Every structure is written in structure tokens, then in C-alpha cells.
Amino acid sequence: MFWKLNRIQFPVYNLGPGKRLAIWVQGCHLGCEGCINPELWNENGGKNINIETLAAGILKIENAFDGLTITGGEPFEQYEALVAFCSYIKLKSSLNILVFTGFRMDELIGKFPDMLFSHALDYLVDGRFVRSLAESDNIKGSSNQNFYTFENGKYAVGNHLTFSGKWSLNVSKSNEVFMAGIPKKDDINALIAHLSGSGINLKFNDV
Numbered sequence: 599m600f601w602k603l604n605r606i607q608f609p610v611y612n613l614g615p616g617k618r619l620a621i622w623v624q625g626c627h628l629g630c631e632g633c634i635n636p637e638l639w640n641e642n643g644g645k646n647i648n649i650e651t652l653a654a655g656i657l658k659i660e661n662a663f664d665g666l667t668i669t670g671g672e673p674f675e676q677y678e679a680l681v682a683f684c685s686y687i688k689l690k691s692s693l694n695i696l697v698f699t700g701f702r703m704d705e706l707i708g709k710f711p712d713m714l715f716s717h718a719l720d721y722l723v724d725g726r727f728v729r730s731l732a733e734s735d736n737i738k739g740s741s742n743q744n745f746y747t748f749e750n751g752k753y754a755v756g757n758h759l760t761f762s763g764k765w766s767l768n769v770s771k772s773n774e775v776f777m778a779g780i781p782k783k784d785d786i787n788a789l790i791a792h793l794s795g796s797g798i799n800l801k802f803n804d805v
């Protein structure tokens with residue numbers, strides 16, 4: 599089974615607790631105004647990755663990590679691959695799994711009544727990003743979003759995870775600069791202003 603992904607990065611310390619491996623899926627049709635990853639909307643971008651090969655590679659290095667984070671893009675727009683990958687990782691490792699989705703929990707339950715995802719994940723942050731509700735938070739992009747925990751297929755609104763919460767700008771092997779983490783309200787404007795003082799014009803893709 600193939601999974602359309604944009605990038606994989608590790609280690610990441612700002613998308614969940616501890617030292618993590620992060621996966622950005624390709625493709626999202628939700629169109630949130632102010633999305634910081636509009637380059638991930640196009641479902642025809644990214645690369646098709648074989649999930650068996652990916653899972654085998656991650657399991658070889660699992661001891662180096664506390665968990666996996668899956669974000670995007672919209673992970674639930676590739677539901678079968680998401681559930682297959684996460685279920686296998688949970689079966690074979692002790693890695694916890696955190697997923698960021700733009701769908702609300704009630705939408706997920708309506709779209710996927712099998713609720714297989716509730717057995718495959720440990721944590722979920724749900725809901726569209728709403729720019730006017732942007733948070734000074736380090737796990738929710740906007741205050742309408744919720745943080746859930748899963749146990750034995752049951753979900754509950756969880757307490758916030760504690761982690762560094764710092765976000766980072768990263769440079770890929772192909773010299774692309776991308777962000778990992780959830781910037782707090784006004785962080786981006788502060789960064790742009792700071793860099794412009796040094797003659798660097800930073801432009802984020804924005805919609």
C-alpha cells in the first residue's frame with residue numbers, strides 16, 4: 599500500500615512530547631485561510647511511499663525515539679494508509695502516535711464509523727485552523743481545536759501535553775526551508791520583523 603507523503607524529518611522536538619519522528623502527508627482539501635503549509639494542499643505533489651518499507655525502516659530505529667507525529671496536509675484524506683501504517687507501528691513498537699487533523703472529531707466519526715483510527719492513535723489534535731482564533735499555545739494552532747487522548751479505542755479530551763513547544767525553521771537536503779512546530783500568535787510577524795532588520799526578507803507561503 600502506498601502513502602502520498604511530502605517529507606519525513608527526525609529528530610523533531612516541537613510536534614509532541616519527547617524526541618519524535620515527524621511525517622508530513624501530501625494533500626488537503628480543507629482550505630483553511632492562513633494555513634502555513636499550502637504547498638501540501640496539492641494531492642498530486644509529494645511522493646508515493648510504500649508503507650511497509652517505511653514502517654520497517656522506522657522500526658529499525660525506533661529505540662531512538664519516543665513517538666511519531668503525523669501532520670500535513672490532511673492525514674485523514676488518506677485514511678486507509680494512515681490506519682494501516684499506525685496500526686502496524688502500534689503493534690510492533692512502543693512508539694506513541696500523535697496526529698494533527700483539520701477535521702473535527704464528530705466529522706471523523708461520521709466519515710469513518712469503523713473508528714479504526716481510535717485504536718491506532720494515542721493523541722489527536724482536531725479541527726480547522728481559524729486565523730482569528732490563533733492561539734498562544736504550543737500544540738493547538740487555534741482555540742477551536744481540541745486535544746484528545748485514546749485508550750482502548752475510547753477517546754477523551756486530554757490535558758495538554760508538556761513539551762518544549764518551540765518551533766523551528768529547518769533546511770532540507772534540497773535546500774528548502776520549512777517549519778516544524780506550532781508558532782504562537784504573532785511569532786511569525788516577530789520573526790519577519792527581526793530578520794528584516796538584518797536585511798533578510800522572509801516570505802511565508804500564505805493563503
Ligand code: SF4
Pocket residue numbers: 626627628629630633634635636638670671672699700701726727
Ligand atoms: S491548516 Fe491543516 S487542515 Fe487547514 S488547510 Fe492547512 S493543512 Fe489543511
